[in-house]
Amino acid sequence: MSGGHDTKPNGASARGRLERRLQLVLPVAVLVAGIAIWYLIVRTNELPPYILPGPGAVFATLIEDWPILWQSLAVTLTTTLQGFLAAAIGGVALALLFSRSRWLEYSLFPYAVVLQVTPVIAIAPLLLIYLPQQLAVVACAWIVAFFPVLSNTMLGLNSVDRNLAGLFKLYRASGFQTLRYLRLPAALPYILGGLRIAGGLSLIGAVVAEIAAGAAGAGSGLAYRIAESGYRLNIPRMFAALLLLSIAGIVIYALLALASHLMLRRWHESALGKD
């Protein structure tokens, strides 16, 4: 946005503004319409709250149960954050190790793929047996989230301009210098793309693990609240917890997208204006 530079009211910028407004207005309109339809269905069919609570009931529950829900949200978010950090550090570090040693890459990469393609919901109960609960939950978040970081970082580290690499060679750059000044910056957009995916995935991993833990009768995260509310037929609270999870996911994504934009805006195509 360039304040004070509207000296040329051309069609392009007006259209751009319209488009930006539409991007905001349309999803909100869909949301409002969805809530209205939901309300009407509950109202016209006179559904009881233990079958389908109306939007008002869910909202009221959200306020009423806020102390419990907030605590659970904090637990889930902590797990997510731990899983995300482990995935970010683990994924990048593993990619760096692989880039140093082909042997290591050939030996371990297939197992990274195996971990990725095995459904985490199937692994979670086992992890809960062998690890302390909190560690098991974080491990699940990590398993789901680390792969996109790993594969994107590997791709990025190998996407260095050939001539730039030649230049570093010409000036006798050390391996560390080439990594620090060439390969990591070149890989940064890829790494950030991987992290953006990993943010949402670590929330999913945390929730899956909490549900598995909840099935074992322990836990305090939001997913556990959902499972527990289901047993007690407290459907409005299930909806309220679900709503919080969605919001948490959206906020995580938005924060990571913002961080990525701020880091790349000076130079990378993805963060530049489209004009």
Added chain:
Amino acid sequence: METDTHHSKADADAAVSLRGITKIYESGVAALGPFDLDVRRGEFVSLLGPSGCGKSTALRIIAGLMAQTSGEVCVVAQASVNPVRQSIGFVFQEPTLMPWASVRDNVGLPLQLARMSRDEANAKINQVLSQVDLSEFAEVYPRELSGGMKMRVSLARALVTDPEILLMDEPFAALDEITRFRLNNDLLDLWRKLRKTVIFVTHSVFESVYLSERVVVMTQRPGRIGEEFQINAPLTRSEDFRTSAEYAAQCRNVSVALARASGERPGR
């Protein structure tokens, strides 16, 4: 082949000498040679040839970016003991700038890699940026520059270590003609001022004749030396030279030689 009687090629005078260089790629394609070349200190030589004749390969071998299959490369290293002072500067066909770094950091890269102190490096960067007329653009990022300006940054980066030898691989090929002419003149100014040895790879007859003291015409792959031309031109060339009969005649001679080297029938 014309013999050069004017300058004796005593070893002390040579900046680069190649003896029987060949390059055969892993695929079995013979790209170059055997190829011999002697370049005097301070000389401006163009390697001219059809595309795919191995002229870029020759340049990369001189720079040490690629290993030759056989033959000997001798690049006279600077007598200086200052490790920052690099004997070779290289300019690629593309500007090859780091998009995440400012012009200053791009130009200063060779100094940074040599672990020169920030202050000392900045002084050198400022000096070389003023040589290529980019002083006001030090803090700008490459994407904000035009193609010609990016090329100047690339040239500044090659010059910042004050190299003895400047290797240029079709540096202006992707630029429009007006920009190219301007950069040609700027390069000549710099060369006159700094007296670097320049080996300039190009596929443009006009560019090679305009810029060089000597044009080496290379044959079709595997590239060898076809003919050599000593260019007669005033030391300070200008747009007048571009339109002179002298220039046209030399371009014609070189063109004919290039056609011969490319395997076309002469006299067309």
